[in-house]
Amino acid sequence: MTDERLVLALAGGVGGGKFCRGLAAVLPPERLAIVVNTADDFVHLGLHISPDVDSVLYALADMNDLERGWGLAGETWNFMAALERLGGQTWFKLGDRDLATHVLRTEALAKGRTLSEVTALLARRLGIAHSVLPMSDDPIRSVVETNEGTLDFQDYFVRRQCKPTFRGVTFRGAAKAKPGEAFRQALGRAQAIVIAPSNPFVSIDPILALPGIKDALRRRPVAAVSPIVGGKAIKGPLGKMMGEFGVEPSALGVAQHYGRLVGGWVIDTVDRDLAPAIEALGCRVKVCDTIMRTLDDKRRLAQDAVGFAFELATEAVE
Amino acid sequence: MTDERLVLALAGGVGGGKFCRGLAAVLPPERLAIVVNTADDFVHLGLHISPDVDSVLYALADMNDLERGWGLAGETWNFMAALERLGGQTWFKLGDRDLATHVLRTEALAKGRTLSEVTALLARRLGIAHSVLPMSDDPIRSVVETNEGTLDFQDYFVRRQCKPTFRGVTFRGAAKAKPGEAFRQALGRAQAIVIAPSNPFVSIDPILALPGIKDALRRRPVAAVSPIVGGKAIKGPLGKMMGEFGVEPSALGVAQHYGRLVGGWVIDTVDRDLAPAIEALGCRVKVCDTIMRTLDDKRRLAQDAVGFAFELATEAVE
Numbered sequence: 001m002t003d004e005r006l007v008l009a010l011a012g013g014v015g016g017g018k019f020c021r022g023l024a025a026v027l028p029p030e031r032l033a034i035v036v037n038t039a040d041d042f043v044h045l046g047l048h049i050s051p052d053v054d055s056v057l058y059a060l061a062d063m064n065d066l067e068r069g070w071g072l073a074g075e076t077w078n079f080m081a082a083l084e085r086l087g088g089q090t091w092f093k094l095g096d097r098d099l100a101t102h103v104l105r106t107e108a109l110a111k112g113r114t115l116s117e118v119t120a121l122l123a124r125r126l127g128i129a130h131s132v133l134p135m136s137d138d139p140i141r142s143v144v145e146t147n148e149g150t151l152d153f154q155d156y157f158v159r160r161q162c163k164p165t166f167r168g169v170t171f172r173g174a175a176k177a178k179p180g181e182a183f184r185q186a187l188g189r190a191q192a193i194v195i196a197p198s199n200p201f202v203s204i205d206p207i208l209a210l211p212g213i214k215d216a217l218r219r220r221p222v223a224a225v226s227p228i229v230g231g232k233a234i235k236g237p238l239g240k241m242m243g244e245f246g247v248e249p250s251a252l253g254v255a256q257h258y259g260r261l262v263g264g265w266v267i268d269t270v271d272r273d274l275a276p277a278i279e280a281l282g283c284r285v286k287v288c289d290t291i292m293r294t295l296d297d298k299r300r301l302a303q304d305a306v307g308f309a310f311e312l313a314t315e316a317v318e
Numbered sequence: 319m320t321d322e323r324l325v326l327a328l329a330g331g332v333g334g335g336k337f338c339r340g341l342a343a344v345l346p347p348e349r350l351a352i353v354v355n356t357a358d359d360f361v362h363l364g365l366h367i368s369p370d371v372d373s374v375l376y377a378l379a380d381m382n383d384l385e386r387g388w389g390l391a392g393e394t395w396n397f398m399a400a401l402e403r404l405g406g407q408t409w410f411k412l413g414d415r416d417l418a419t420h421v422l423r424t425e426a427l428a429k430g431r432t433l434s435e436v437t438a439l440l441a442r443r444l445g446i447a448h449s450v451l452p453m454s455d456d457p458i459r460s461v462v463e464t465n466e467g468t469l470d471f472q473d474y475f476v477r478r479q480c481k482p483t484f485r486g487v488t489f490r491g492a493a494k495a496k497p498g499e500a501f502r503q504a505l506g507r508a509q510a511i512v513i514a515p516s517n518p519f520v521s522i523d524p525i526l527a528l529p530g531i532k533d534a535l536r537r538r539p540v541a542a543v544s545p546i547v548g549g550k551a552i553k554g555p556l557g558k559m560m561g562e563f564g565v566e567p568s569a570l571g572v573a574q575h576y577g578r579l580v581g582g583w584v585i586d587t588v589d590r591d592l593a594p595a596i597e598a599l600g601c602r603v604k605v606c607d608t609i610m611r612t613l614d615d616k617r618r619l620a621q622d623a624v625g626f627a628f629e630l631a632t633e634a635v636e
Contacts, residue, residue, distance in 0.1 A: 046425035076396045082418035086443045096414040100400035107364035125404045 005031065005313075007306055008190035012037030012052040012203025014069050014235055015227055016196040017059030019305075022298030023194070024060050026306065029129040033186035037198070038115065038134045039142040039171050039206035042154050044092050045083075047102040048109055051154075052203060053119055053134055054101055061126040069235055072097050091159045116180050131182065135207045138177035142202050144169050153202065162237040166244040169201050174209040187216050192309035195224035197290065199238045200257050201245070214261065221312035223264040225290055225305050226251040230270045234291065252277050264312045266290060266305050284312065323349065323631075325624055326508035330355030330370040330521025332387050332553055333545055335377030337514040337623075338448075340616030342378050344624065347447040351504035355516070356433065356452045357460040357489050357524035358471050362410050363401075365420040366427050369472075370521060371437055371452055372419055379444040387553055390415050409477045434498050449500065453525045456495035460520050462487050471520065480555040484562040487519050492527040505534050510627035513542035515608065517556045518575050519563070532579065539630035541582040543608055543623050544569040548588045552609065570595050582630045584608060584623050602630065 007027055011020050011034055020034050037052045051070075058064040058072055065073040075095035084090045094102065101122060108118045114137040123132050142153035146164035153169075156162060179187075198204050208214050228251050233239045242249040247257060251267040255278045265283050267274060268290040275285040286308045292298045325345055329338050329352055338352050355370045369388075376382040376390055383391040393413035402408045412420065419440060426436045432455040441450050460471035464482035471487075474480060497505075516522050526532050546569050551557045560567040565575060569585040573596045582602040585592060586609065593603040604626045610616045 045421050046428055047421070072400075076394060076414065078394045078414035079397065079417050079421075082390075082415035083422070086418055086422055086440065088418060088422050096394065096396035096417075097400035099397050099414075099417065100404055100406060103363050103365070103397075104401070104404055104406050110364055122404065 003031070005191035005310065006186065006189050007032050007192050007194060007309065008186045009034045009194050009196060010198075010204055010207050011035070011056060011196035012040070012198040012207075014055055016052065016198040016203060017055040017064060018292045018298055019196040019198075019225060019302065020056050021059045021062075021295070022292065022300075022302030023306070024128075024130045025295065025299045026302045027130075029131065033131045033133060033182065033190065035133045035135050035180070035183045035186070035207060037203045037206050038136060039140045039174070040153050040157070040202065041115075041139070042141070042152065044154070045089065045094075046106070047094075047099075048106045049092075049094075049102050050105065050115065050119075050134070053115075053132065054098070056132055057101075057119070057122055057126060057128065060123075060128045060130060060132065063126070071095050092154060116182060131186075133180050133182045133186070135183060136177045136180050136210060138173060140171050140173040140177050140206060140210075142169050142206060143172050144202075157202070157237075162240060166201075166241040168245065169205070171206045171209045174206060175211065177210055179210045179213060187213070187220075190220065192306065192313050193217060193220050193222040194305045194309050195222065195258075195262065197225040197227040197234065199227060199233075199236060199241070200254060201238070201241055208261070217261055221264070221309055221316055222262050223266060223286075223305055223309035223312060224254075224258060224262040225266040225301065226254050226268065226271065228254050228271075229268040229290060250274060255281055255283060263316075264308050266301075266308060284308075321349070323509035323628065324504065324507050325350050325627065326504045326511050327352045327514060328511065328516075328522055328525050329353070329374055329514035330358070330516040330525075332373055334370065334514040334516040334521060335373040335382060336610045336616055337516075337543060337620065338374050339377045339380075339613070340610065340618075340620030341512070341624070342446075342448045343613065343617045344620045345448075347449065351449045351451060351500065351508070353451045353453050353498070353501045353504070353525060355521045355524050356454060357458045357492070358475070358520065359433075359457070360459070360470065360472050362472070363407065363412075364424070365412075365417075366424045367410075367412075367420050368423065368433070368437075368452070371433075371450065372416070374450055375419075375437070375441055375444060375446065378441075378446045378448060378450065381444070389413050410472060434500060449504075451498050451500045451504070453501060454495045454498050454528060456491060458489050458491040458495050458524060458528075460487050460524060461490050462520075475520070475555075480558060484519075484555075484559040486563065487523070489524045489527045492524060493529065495528055497528045497531060505531070505538075508538065510624065510631050511535060511538050511540040512623045512627050513540065513576075513580065515543040515545040515552065517545060517551075517554060517559070518572060519556070519559055526579070535579055539582070539627055539634050540580050541584060541604075541623055541627035541630060542572075542576060542580040543584040543619065544572050544586065544589070546572050547586040547608060568592060573599055573601060581634075582626050584619075584626060602626075 144156040145167040239249040462474040463485040557567040
């Protein structure tokens with residue numbers, strides 16, 4: 001009998017993109033739905049930019065730059081150079097090729113298409129067979145509280161390079177936003193949920209902040225991959241943010257942050273000593289290699305996480 | 319005594335850009351106002367594109383590609399390649415550097431700035447000291463009548479490469495548009511008008527179609543440089559368009575087209591035999607080299623045309 005169970009992944013950012021690439025390698029399109037954070041979307045230079053959606057799209061299409069960690073491989077920056085000469089804002093880097101995505105998206109949204117429709121169109125054009133679903137078609141914006149006041153997410157994250165001290169984040173518009181139609185359908189049908197090793201504060205929490213999502217997830221087997229390995233984020237400012245927020249920057253700290261929402265934690269072998277403390281929170285723990293350097297690493301981690309999520313599902317039934 | 323007389327130039331397109339580069343080389347900024355056609359402006363991929371304004375800006379900043387004849391020198395096309403992969407429209411070529419101009423302009427217009435303000439800003443950022451004035455801040459669009467029906471200008475000019483037979487052109491919005499404030503001021507102050515060797519049908523006629531402009535010009539010394547040399551357009555489809563419109567593609571045909579509006583014609587030495595026929599229309603004629611290959615050529619032609627315009631002005635006073 002063919003396995004037809006649907007996996008729903010929650011993802012955002014670069015770590016999310018890498019993990020989703022692994023998921024797409026081990027699950028056929030009809031068995032995977034990827035829901036992506038849109039709370040770091042913003043309008044810049046008049047263009048609608050969806051950084052997390054694009055990170056996932058580019059990773060799935062094998063177009064992402066693996067060294068730089070964001071954007072497209074083989075990218076060029078002549079638009080930015082010309083923009084600088086014209087005195088335009090250059091703190092957010094837009095590559096020449098990447099621009100095509102933003103221009104097409106902006107034009108399609110202006111013509112009344114939804115973000116879901118535009119994302120599906122872009123995915124199709126990039127040859128991506130798997131479903132990449134923006135968490136919502138409504139505008140939701142992360143607003144970061146810092147010691148220097150309230151900052152729009154990209155102001156904090158890119159322009160200020162996370163230098164102000166992180167005090168917390170709110171998701172403007174989330175309470176009134178509707179989770180995307182395909183997201184709700186996938187949530188209803190999914191036999192297992194996996195949370196990517198993405199930043200919990202700014203990539204996953206916005207998804208959880210949408211009406212009804214937390215309640216729906218509490219009734220489901222949810223496995224999560226720790227974005228903190230050996231006390232540090234693999235990439236990005238999560239370690240710094242956790243410390244400033246007063247949370248221990250460790251796999252245990254992340255597990256405490258999500259609480260009872262996550263039934264099973266995938267943590268790295270270097271963090272095996274944390275397993276008992278995480279289990280004491282009422283979670284199961286799976287210890288394995290979680291560093292994703294090669295496609296094989298991604299595939300193996302995806303397989304481990306998905307297998308673990310189905311174990312949780314089976315136990316729940318028993 | 320310093321010469322303080324103001325010259326007003328009417329221009330559009332590539333020939334206009336080259337001629338204006340010459341004018342800017344022989345006249346200080348306070349003695350030259352360049353009014354540029356905006357009837358070939360259009361919104362493409364959600365971006366506001368002003369091809370004639372940009373041709374003049376890039377020529378004045380010495381950034382224009384002299385071989386290709388349009389766009390920026392040293393341009394790259396990675397945006398277009400990415401857009402093509404995404405299935406976007408690629409019939410109108412937008413270079414990576416050129417895009418910065420369109421993105422900045424579109425954003426500024428969306429924020430409520432006028433086209434005049436945006437153009438002044440771009441000119442300043444490009445180090446252009448001379449005034450480049452869009453003919454109007456109101457939308458005016460050239461619509462071309464052809465044997466295949468009515469076509470938007472860029473559809474006819476770029477997408478269809480002028481292949482349909484030209485039957486005429488109208489300027490939608492022109493009758494209700496207001497000439498730009500700085501254009502009107504320059505028109506009131508100018509001691510001489512020069513018309514660049516631009517396409518009369520689609521570059522100069524739109525300017526003349528604005529309310530009050532023809533009347534104002536009839537009271538002024540107007541010198542024009544023929545865009546047709548030896549029975550052919552230097553560049554572009556003007557010769558073809560004139561033939562299809564039923565006008566002789568010659569310097570005489572162009573002179574007949576403008577009629578009494580132009581008091582003096584600058585024609586090329588190869589067309590010297592046409593001088594008597596043009597003079598018979600009631601115009602004066604100046605014969606000189608009009609082909610602009612080098613900056614010196616442009617400077618010399620500008621000097622000839624401006625000097626000729628002031629001769630007409632002096633005669634009018636006498």
